[in-house]
Amino acid sequence: MGTSNIYNGPGGKNKLLPDWLNNENLTPEQQDNIANEWKTAKTVFTRALNNHKKNDYSFINHYIKAYNGSKGFVKSSVGFKKSFNYLFSFINDVGKFGQAEAIKKLGDEFIGKTLQEIFIIFSNSYFPSGNDKEESATRDAMTKTFEMIYMELQLHPNLDVLNDNILNIILRNFISEYVLSRILSDIGRSYEFSKIDKSEIQEFETNIKKYIRACVDSQINNINFIQIKKDDINIDEILESCIKKLGGE
Numbered sequence: 001m002g003t004s005n006i007y008n009g010p011g012g013k014n015k016l017l018p019d020w021l022n023n024e025n026l027t028p029e030q031q032d033n034i035a036n037e038w039k040t041a042k043t044v045f046t047r048a049l050n051n052h053k054k055n056d057y058s059f060i061n062h063y064i065k066a067y068n069g070s071k072g073f074v075k076s077s078v079g080f081k082k083s084f085n086y087l088f089s090f091i092n093d094v095g096k097f098g099q100a101e102a103i104k105k106l107g108d109e110f111i112g113k114t115l116q117e118i119f120i121i122f123s124n125s126y127f128p129s130g131n132d133k134e135e136s137a138t139r140d141a142m143t144k145t146f147e148m149i150y151m152e153l154q155l156h157p158n159l160d161v162l163n164d165n166i167l168n169i170i171l172r173n174f175i176s177e178y179v180l181s182r183i184l185s186d187i188g189r190s191y192e193f194s195k196i197d198k199s200e201i202q203e204f205e206t207n208i209k210k211y212i213r214a215c216v217d218s219q220i221n222n223i224n225f226i227q228i229k230k231d232d233i234n235i236d237e238i239l240e241s242c243i244k245k246l247g248g249e
Contacts, residue, residue, distance in 0.1 A: 026068075038066035045187045050196065052204040057211050063183055064247035073182075074240045079128035079138040080178050084235045086126040087142070087174060088225060091167050095226030099159040115153060119146050133185045140185075141177035148173055164226045171225050175242060176213040183208070215245045 026034075041062035048056045067073040093102035103110050103118060110118050127142050128135035149170060184205070191201060219241045
């Protein structure tokens with residue numbers, strides 16, 4: 001059977017820890033504390049699910065501690081950080097130069113395609129394949145973010161009419177969706193054993209998403225991504241501020 005490993009694959013000295021954490025010179029006591037936080041996160045998540053009307057999100061605090069805090073979570077978010085920078089670059093170009101120029105800067109394979117086709121090519125070219133949980137969470141968050149863009153495009157003929165506010169919301173949404181996907185991917189197995197029905201599970205997820213989104217917005221709502229120079233964007237710093245808020249650090 002073996003011990004389950006939430007960090008996808010062999011964990012070096014301690015299978016409950018990711019490889020990079022095993023290189024952080026943690027004491028055995030620190031390693032045990034992190035492993036215990038992981039167990040607690042799953043337990044509290046299950047309790048919150050079965051009592052979802054109470055809106056208890058304390059499992060998020062334990063979950064982040066299981067990554068040795070916000071810095072650990074950010075360090076583990078390799079696929080997301082790369083993908084965010086690609087999406088930020090495109091959204092930034094749309095806001096500054098317009099849709100046609102932004103698409104042209106992507107490359108010849110994007111020219112002449114519908115926006116739906118562009119997003120498919122963009123996703124396959126710039127987002128991780130989903131070989132592990134972190135990559136899968138990134139793709140899931142990106143899919144949901146594209147769905148949000150499609151909804152906007154039902155109201156508007158092209159991206160040119162999307163103002164800075166909407167473009168910023170798209171990027172904040174990507175962050176929120178990613179954090180939710182990571183949490184559910186890592187500790188969401190309780191669904192398999194839950195006795196509540198699908199509609200209640202959906203309500204539970206919706207409420208978690210609202211809570212995460214509120215925390216993300218409270219930290220970065222004043223950031224106008226369209227006005228930031230590409231060389232100045234620091235997604236590590238942005239994501240860490242959001243995770244700190246969620247984890248109560």
